[in-house]
Amino acid sequence: MNIYDVSKKAEVSIATVSRVLNGNPNVSEKTRNRVLEVMDELGYTPNIFARGLGLNTMKTIGIMCSDSSDLYLANAIYFLERELRNNGYDSILCCTGTALETKQKYFDLLRSKRVDAIILAGSKFIEMKAKDNSYLLDAAKELPLMLVNGYLDGPNIYSTLCDDHAATYDAASRLIKSGREKILYLYTSYSYSGINKMQGYRDALTDHGISVSEDYIRQCPKDISKAQELCSSLREQGLIFDAVLASDDSLAIGAVKFAYAYHISIPEQLSIIGYNNSILASCSYPELTSIDSKVESLCITTVNTLMGVFSGINVPSRTTISADLIKRGTTNF
Amino acid sequence: MNIYDVSKKAEVSIATVSRVLNGNPNVSEKTRNRVLEVMDELGYTPNIFARGLGLNTMKTIGIMCSDSSDLYLANAIYFLERELRNNGYDSILCCTGTALETKQKYFDLLRSKRVDAIILAGSKFIEMKAKDNSYLLDAAKELPLMLVNGYLDGPNIYSTLCDDHAATYDAASRLIKSGREKILYLYTSYSYSGINKMQGYRDALTDHGISVSEDYIRQCPKDISKAQELCSSLREQGLIFDAVLASDDSLAIGAVKFAYAYHISIPEQLSIIGYNNSILASCSYPELTSIDSKVESLCITTVNTLMGVFSGINVPSRTTISADLIKRGTTNF
Numbered sequence: 001m002n003i004y005d006v007s008k009k010a011e012v013s014i015a016t017v018s019r020v021l022n023g024n025p026n027v028s029e030k031t032r033n034r035v036l037e038v039m040d041e042l043g044y045t046p047n048i049f050a051r052g053l054g055l056n057t058m059k060t061i062g063i064m065c066s067d068s069s070d071l072y073l074a075n076a077i078y079f080l081e082r083e084l085r086n087n088g089y090d091s092i093l094c095c096t097g098t099a100l101e102t103k104q105k106y107f108d109l110l111r112s113k114r115v116d117a118i119i120l121a122g123s124k125f126i127e128m129k130a131k132d133n134s135y136l137l138d139a140a141k142e143l144p145l146m147l148v149n150g151y152l153d154g155p156n157i158y159s160t161l162c163d164d165h166a167a168t169y170d171a172a173s174r175l176i177k178s179g180r181e182k183i184l185y186l187y188t189s190y191s192y193s194g195i196n197k198m199q200g201y202r203d204a205l206t207d208h209g210i211s212v213s214e215d216y217i218r219q220c221p222k223d224i225s226k227a228q229e230l231c232s233s234l235r236e237q238g239l240i241f242d243a244v245l246a247s248d249d250s251l252a253i254g255a256v257k258f259a260y261a262y263h264i265s266i267p268e269q270l271s272i273i274g275y276n277n278s279i280l281a282s283c284s285y286p287e288l289t290s291i292d293s294k295v296e297s298l299c300i301t302t303v304n305t306l307m308g309v310f311s312g313i314n315v316p317s318r319t320t321i322s323a324d325l326i327k328r329g330t331t332n333f
Numbered sequence: 334m335n336i337y338d339v340s341k342k343a344e345v346s347i348a349t350v351s352r353v354l355n356g357n358p359n360v361s362e363k364t365r366n367r368v369l370e371v372m373d374e375l376g377y378t379p380n381i382f383a384r385g386l387g388l389n390t391m392k393t394i395g396i397m398c399s400d401s402s403d404l405y406l407a408n409a410i411y412f413l414e415r416e417l418r419n420n421g422y423d424s425i426l427c428c429t430g431t432a433l434e435t436k437q438k439y440f441d442l443l444r445s446k447r448v449d450a451i452i453l454a455g456s457k458f459i460e461m462k463a464k465d466n467s468y469l470l471d472a473a474k475e476l477p478l479m480l481v482n483g484y485l486d487g488p489n490i491y492s493t494l495c496d497d498h499a500a501t502y503d504a505a506s507r508l509i510k511s512g513r514e515k516i517l518y519l520y521t522s523y524s525y526s527g528i529n530k531m532q533g534y535r536d537a538l539t540d541h542g543i544s545v546s547e548d549y550i551r552q553c554p555k556d557i558s559k560a561q562e563l564c565s566s567l568r569e570q571g572l573i574f575d576a577v578l579a580s581d582d583s584l585a586i587g588a589v590k591f592a593y594a595y596h597i598s599i600p601e602q603l604s605i606i607g608y609n610n611s612i613l614a615s616c617s618y619p620e621l622t623s624i625d626s627k628v629e630s631l632c633i634t635t636v637n638t639l640m641g642v643f644s645g646i647n648v649p650s651r652t653t654i655s656a657d658l659i660k661r662g663t664t665n666f
Contacts, residue, residue: 069407069411074401077407078411081427090425092393093425094423107419256618280616283613
């Protein structure tokens with residue numbers, strides 16, 4: 001029995017139950033009474049709601065990420081920690097790797113520490129098979145679950161997303177408008193974010209009357225050298241491409257190095273666009289045009305939403321933030 | 334009154350007091366009795382030692398770093414969290430920035446959370462003025478303080494260091510032996526680590542009969558573009574250099590970009606060596622020769638030492654790990 005059961009039985013939102021528990025005046029007398037009746041009926045004591053009532057709270061949030069040394073996630077953790085601390089909360093960090101079993105193990109561990117909420121940073125936590133996400137839905141009955149650039153539909157689960165589809169759609173469209181016709185798309189994973197990015201590329205080509213060829217959509221580990229090798233081997237196989245759009249800056253930097261090695265001029269003969277606008281974008285010469293996926297905004301919004309949940313105000317379960325294309329020397333538009 | 338007072342009055346090490354508290358058999362009957370007598374005399378109850386006794390422990394370690402999005406520190410946090418978790422400890426992360434006041438504030442905050450130890454990651458926590466470090470010495474009377482590549486002398490403070498002096502000494506020596514005479518040294522900060530690195534450069538030049546010119550030792554923010562601009566402006570001013578040795582890969586990558594822009598061939602006309610062997614080292618073409626400062630080893634050793642402190646075994650208060658020079662395309666040796 002938990003806050004979710006109360007909300008269901010009283011036919012009000014979890015936010016309303018939370019408002020009642022917090023003594024927030026912004027609830028009608030009628031609703032308040034119904035919620036209190038249901039709590040009574042279900043045999044709840046305020047203790048069970050200690051967390052929601054701000055009693056016995058550890059003032060600690062669990063942050064899970066697959067790998068805190070990843071450039072994107074390192075930034076996410078930095079911004080999340082900063083925002084949580086500004087709100088008086090500590091962050092317990094948990095790097096889980098990508099195996100489902102380990103993710104579940106660490107997730108349970110964080111829950112056993114009675115953290116006030118869990119933030120899942122990055123899109124590696126939502127599995128393709130619905131049953132593999134049931135542990136998250138179960139947990140959300142007891143504490144808020146915040147997803148940074150991941151999406152899962154369920155009560156007490158809040159997502160802050162970058163509009164990855166629009167970002168790659170826009171980038172591919174600009175490449176096409178600047179005269180590029182053979183755009184190689186490099187990606188690493190089929191995460192929620194990875195799927196959206198790829199679909200943006202596909203849709204842009206289709207909408208501009210270019211047929212999508214699977215030869216031009218290539219998977220590659222998130223590794224500069226591997227991406228360089230892949231570009232080289234595709235060229236050796238005779239694949240012609242005049243642009244590279246990558247799902248991560250590291251892959252785009254691999255393409256830049258390929259161009260150096262083959263004396264292909266950038267951007268005249270090859271345009272290159274990366275993703276995440278990381279420090280890698282300023283490493284190359286010319287510097288890399290890259291999509292700024294707004295990790296700082298995502299993290300600030302995630303923490304603001306969480307604070308809203310804690311204070312029982314209505315917050316959207318899904319917020320989408322637009323990316324920006326940062327134009328530098330690897331493109332000619 | 335604390336474990337430090339007991340150790341002082343009983344004239345035994347803190348490790349010995351800890352062994353007694355942990356019921357470790359590796360203490361003589363005589364010593365054990367003296368420690369117990371002193372505890373009695375000072376009016377200690379086991380409660381005060383709850384942490385040392387493994388009772389009421391939060392099994393949580395505070396990790397402080399100036400900026401978790403810094404490439405070196407992001408890796409340090411990743412490895413520290415992994416090693417601590419493997420030992421059953423949670424990590425509370427705290428990003429402090431570099432202002433002393435904020436560092437002290439967050440340090441006190443972590444202490445108030447009753448963490449079992451605090452790890453200071455990176456060499457930004459030890460101040461030049463002794464009085465500015467007194468808060469650390471005070472805190473070490475109550476909990477172990479672990480420094481990752483920083484050094485402070487005091488009871489219950491343990492340092493794991495990279496031999497930065499030997500690393501830059503070796504790198505500069507190799508540059509000289511390969512025929513380079515005008516080596517530009519780029520650095521960012523006067524941290525413990527920063528001072529050692531610079532001294533290694535100075536000593537190598539002196540030992541090889543090259544006089545050290547302050548014109549060739551330049552401070553630069555840890556920023557690729559700033560380093561590129563600095564190299565360009567030095568060249569415009571007529572400073573001749575045939576090698577760049579940098580205290581961080583980002584500065585070295587700036588030098589690589591400067592060489593591209595001026596059509597200076599690497600390594601024929603300009604040799605470049607970075608520091609930290611970060612992901613940036615594989616971004617450039619040719620790839621960057623860089624000093625591997627062994628952040629993983631430093632973190633593993635730090636956590637192993639801490640576990641030794643907890644179990645009351647004798648551990649060294651200072652461990653030094655050698656760096657490795659990773660030779661890639663920006664040098665010709």
